[in-house]
Amino acid sequence: MAKQNARLSAAEALAGEFQDEDRGADRKFINSIARGFDILRAFKPGAGPMGNQELSLATGIPKATVTRLTHTLSELGYLRYLKGEAKYEPTESILALGYAVLSNMTVRQVVREPMQKLALAQDVTVALAARDRSSMIIVDAFNANSLSSLHLEAGSRVPIETTAVGRAFLAGLPQEERLFFYDLLQRKHAPEDWSLLRAKIDAAIEQVEQRGFCYVEDDWHHGMRAVGTPLKSTGAQPLKSLLCGAPSFAVSREKLEEELGPQLAHLSRQLTPMLR
Template identity: 40%
Template sequence: MNDDLDNPRNTDGPKDRKFVEALARGLDVLRAFSQGSVVMGNQDIARITGLPKPTVSRMTYTLTKLGYLSYSPQLEKYQLDSGVLALGYAYVSNLRVRQLAKPYMDEFARTTNTSVGLTCRDRLSMIYVENCRPAEATSLRMDVGVRLPLATTAAGRAYLAAMKDEERQHLLDAIRTRNPDNWAELEKGLEQSFADYAEHGFCLSLGDWDRNVNAAGVPLFLQDGTLMALTCGAPSYLVSEDKVKNQLAHQLAMLARDIERLGV
């Protein structure tokens, strides 16, 4: 079911006359493919988005005509088409911070033998917009477009820790609503991350997202006010918890400051 986070339809005040409901629903349909299977039918999309099936049918038909979805008659299901890829590529290729930060990230990845990622937030996820790895294929492979949960990853925790209190609480409420059964465990990890950030300037995920992965994350503040997050990580057999906490995390924080000084 769609969490509707950051969606103007959630507001309790007067209806926003500039808000185009049909367009929002069409984008909800496209977003459904980031939460479900690669190939989905109208019923699957309706379940994920919470939209009525007749509405979904009209949306998928229109999006197919526009080249954002393709339809398989054999499967009677839809998948994303090249129109979506073109939009995503245009965003990533024109992201100035990505272009300027990449040489610094490449060097960090090479010298530390870790995977270094640049991420931005989409609702309750962090999305990779760049990932650099050393020549050896022993570190994590996280391609552009990969989504990570906010609550358990170093990138997500760093992003949350750097937010203003009111904005952070809005996201924490949404995470709690989405994860009622394990919220107590998530909250404990988040509180520790916020304490780490307040004291050291970084957050950790030591087996919390993946029990075989140790990672550190730091926020990245762009000049236009945009908040992103840098992360570095590797399999736990390559980097110990102690190394991440006492060495790599501090180096990552310095990398973030170096990138910020580029004036992005």
């Protein structure tokens, strides 16, 4: 039992999803800063402005604390208060933080050109993703100029467990770290759902081991097909993954598995020695 609890704690630490009581155990951890970032993370693409009560429900932070945090973030210029709606929205100042990350990310600089070439040549979406807690966040993406692509953008967040890019990431992890994520994901799903999902993830990992990529259809969004492959570094850079996909009407399973999947896996192998 103690061993299992240790593994669950490790899973939370690895995913970055600490609870307040976990944070309190670390003397160097400043909880107010963490909560401020929790507020900023609560805003989702396309969801619009949020009021203090909505933010409290979304984050689990007491409303009185949320009120102080949103006021502080507004004074710092990271939130804008909309008087007519009594709600807040993120400001452009947050973009500067993200741009500093993207502009200094070596892997993005290395991968951009080959990703773009593949997307335009095959009329698909090609994207690079990194782990963000228990999700994958798109670091860079190229969408073909047609209705046949997924149209992902930098900053888009997708699930780890149901996407090709997420399952490819899990396939690239050492076994011990992968089990940490399994523990975390298991707690997010009902037992019967997790049993089926675990089998699909294991099958995807086997695909990566056998042919360098995994294939996923309909598990994330109905009518979407994609292949994914891990992107490892020879140095200290964190594991990332690549995806190539499109709606089912635009690309066949055969093309993804026989042509695009091998191309994506080959691209990953070519790029790995360049990432240090």
